[in-house]
Amino acid sequence: MALSAPTLEVEDTPEALLEAFVERGWCDGLPIVPPTEERVLAMLGGAAAARSLGPMPPLWREASPQALAVNAVMAGCRPEHFPVIVAAIEAMLDPAFNLYGVQATTHPVAPLLIVNGPYAREIGLHAGSGCFGPGFRANATIGRAIRLSLMNVGGAWPGRHDMATQGSPAKFSYCIAENEEASPWGPLAEGDVVTVYGGEAPHNVNDHVSTTAAGILTNVAHTAVTLGSNVGWYLAQSQLLVVLGPEHAQTIAADGLGRADVQRFVYEHARLPLGTLKLGGMWGAQDWPPWMMALRDDDARPPRVPAPEDVLVVVAGGAGKHSSVVPNCCFSRAVSRVIRLEGAEATPSRPPRSREV
Amino acid sequence: MRQLAARGVTGLPLLVVEHPLGGERPEAIVRRAQQAIEQLVSLLGNH
Numbered sequence: 001m002a003l004s005a006p007t008l009e010v011e012d013t014p015e016a017l018l019e020a021f022v023e024r025g026w027c028d029g030l031p032i033v034p035p036t037e038e039r040v041l042a043m044l045g046g047a048a049a050a051r052s053l054g055p056m057p058p059l060w061r062e063a064s065p066q067a068l069a070v071n072a073v074m075a076g077c078r079p080e081h082f083p084v085i086v087a088a089i090e091a092m093l094d095p096a097f098n099l100y101g102v103q104a105t106t107h108p109v110a111p112l113l114i115v116n117g118p119y120a121r122e123i124g125l126h127a128g129s130g131c132f133g134p135g136f137r138a139n140a141t142i143g144r145a146i147r148l149s150l151m152n153v154g155g156a157w158p159g160r161h162d163m164a165t166q167g168s169p170a171k172f173s174y175c176i177a178e179n180e181e182a183s184p185w186g187p188l189a190e191g192d193v194v195t196v197y198g199g200e201a202p203h204n205v206n207d208h209v210s211t212t213a214a215g216i217l218t219n220v221a222h223t224a225v226t227l228g229s230n231v232g233w234y235l236a237q238s239q240l241l242v243v244l245g246p247e248h249a250q251t252i253a254a255d256g257l258g259r260a261d262v263q264r265f266v267y268e269h270a271r272l273p274l275g276t277l278k279l280g281g282m283w284g285a286q287d288w289p290p291w292m293m294a295l296r297d298d299d300a301r302p303p304r305v306p307a308p309e310d311v312l313v314v315v316a317g318g319a320g321k322h323s324s325v326v327p328n329c330c331f332s333r334a335v336s337r338v339i340r341l342e343g344a345e346a347t348p349s350r351p352p353r354s355r356e357v
Numbered sequence: 358m359r360q361l362a363a364r365g366v367t368g369l370p371l372l373v374v375e376h377p378l379g380g381e382r383p384e385a386i387v388r389r390a391q392q393a394i395e396q397l398v399s400l401l402g403n404h
Contacts, residue, residue, distance in 0.1 A: 060363035155359070285379075 003037050003066060004050060010034075021074075026152055028144065028172060032074040043069040045079050053086070054093040057100035059155030063089055067153045068145070075145035080123045081138060083339050084194055085145050088113050091196040091337040098237070098332045102198045103156040107230055108168035109329035111146060112199045112241070113175040114314055117192035119339055125177035129318025132176060132202055143173030170201040176316050182246035183315035184253035185262075192339040197241055197312065198332035200230075202324035207248065213255035216248050216323070217262065221269035223325045225304050230330040232304030233282040235289065237333055239310045241326040242266060245317040259313050267308040271301035370400040 010020045017034055021027040033039070049066035056063040065086060072085055092099045092111055102109050115125050126136035134140065156162035164171075180187045189195055207219045224240050225231065231238045242262070244252070252262060275298030277283055286293075292302045305311060312334060317323075328334075361367050374393055378386065 055363070057360075059359050 003040060005066065005070070007037070025157055027074065028147060028151070030144075030172075033076050035070040035073040039073045040066065040069045043072050043077065043079050043082050045082060047082075047086070053090055056089075056093065056150075056154040058104045058161045061153055061155065063093065063149070063153050068149050071148040071152055072141075072145040075148055076137070076141040077145050078123070078137075078141075081142050081145070083119075083341050084113070084115060084123070084125075084142055085149070087194045087337040087339045088142075088146055088196055089149060091194060091335040094335045096333045097196060097198065097335045099154070101331045102329060103150060103154055104161060104163055105329060105331070106163050106165045107329045108164050108166055108170075108200060109198045109332070110168055110170040110174045110201075111150075112170070112197045112326060113143065113146065114188060114195045114197065115175070115177045115193070115339075116180065116187040116189045116195070117339070119192040119341065120177040125175070127177035127179035127182075127316050129320075131179075131316050131318075132174075132324075139175045139177075140173050143175035146175070147171055147173060168201050170199070174199075176243075178314045179246060179316045182249065184249055185259040185313070185315075188312065188314045189336050192341070193336050194339055195312075195334055195336040197239070197326065197334040198329045199241055199326035200329070202243065202326050205248075205323040205325060206321070207323070208321045211251065213252040213257045213262075213265075216252055217265045218269060220244075220323060220325060221266050221271075224266060224270040224327065225272050227272065227276060227279060227281045229281070229304075229327050231327040232302075232330070233285065234287045234330045235292070235303070235306055236287070237328075238305045238330045239312060239328040239334060240266065240270065240305055241312045241314070241328070241334075243317070243324045243326060244313065244315050245320060245323045246315055247319065247321055248323045249315045260308070262313050263308040263311040266311045267303060267305060270304055270311075272304075274298050274300045274302065277302075370403070372396050372400060 008020065010017050014031060018031050021032055022029065044065055047065045050064050052062040052064050054063055055061065068085055068089060069082065072082055091097065102111060124138040126139050131139065150156050158164065158167055178188055203223050205220050205223045207216050210216045210219065220242055231240060274295055295302060361369055372393060374389055
């Protein structure tokens with residue numbers, strides 16, 4: 001199999017290569033692996049190079065496996081990482097994810113990949129200590145390949161089509177596995193599945209003192225809603241992701257709470273009084289159902305997500321008394337795809353466990 | 358323009374409303390609306 005893309009000849013030094021790619025706006029500013037034909041073919045692993053996964057906004061260029069493979073090579077991926085990338089891109093092209101909005105908004109949203117299943121462990125996707133941070137090749141390079149694809153295929157360059165006012169470090173790379181062994185409630189999604197979630201960078205939940213589920217979850221709920229958060233203004237597509245550290249998860253489970261109880265607790269408590277909401281944020285531009293628009297009592301506490309199932313709950317991280325909340329951008333919904341290992345194609349997954357629709 | 362080309366509608370007339378709108382006072386919004394109407398009339402007149 002040969003590739004259809006034009007080739008670029010560059011002096012064979014890392015410095016010249018980086019300069020050539022930076023000059024053309026083809027990378028994120030960090031050094032890349034040269035996407036030679038040999039490497040791209042190895043990344044494809046027999047997948048049909050030219051088949052389109054669909055047009056990718058905002059410039060609506062075709063997302064072909066070949067184009068994704070070029071970016072995966074540049075990011076430093078190994079070929080076994082590629083099926084996760086294909087499944088994630090297919091999930092992002094689902095209209096429910098609203099990739100156009102995610103790519104072009106002024107909000108600092110980035111697609112977070114949450115990977116479940118044995119394949120994640122096989123390829124070294126990290127779910128333990130420091131999983132949102134540096135040091136783990138699979139997490140770093142798969143997340144980077146997604147970002148490079150969003151820029152080079154979708155055309156979302158910062159300040160040109162990606163209109164994020166400040167952007168986010170999460171836009172460099174944003175990919176974790178769930179720590180399924182440490183979860184008292186089973187995985188977010190069964191099997192080899194990637195879930196994409198349009199979120200802000202993680203907001204830390206520090207709780208070294210609570211010894212009860214109520215204590216920890218009150219802290220989680222308090223972190224989840226602030227006047228400056230996007231979540232809740234466009235209610236129908238607002239979601240919250242709660243990433244519980246294993247120790248917090250165990251404390252919560254020891255009090256007898258299941259995943260649905262955690263979702264209900266956060267749904268009920270992650271709220272602000274109407275009088276506070278009137279002080280700023282997007283007051284006046286909210287898209288709420290009629291019963292919420294009719295509220296007049298400043299002490300009323302309207303929900304910030306449509307239903308308890310819109311609080312996604314996963315377990316990740318290592319030892320310590322920290323968790324995190326990842327608010328979404330409020331105009332995108334989480335989407336899951338099964339990771340197909342033959343031919344690098346993805347198929348629709350059941351929605352995540354926490355979204356039974 | 359590149360988005361229009363990719364969607365096969367390069368000749369689609371565009372009505373451009375200057376950013377930002379958020380945080381503007383009502384009188385400024387009214388001024389933008391008036392400018393938009395003028396643009397719209399012009400665009401319709403040319404097609």
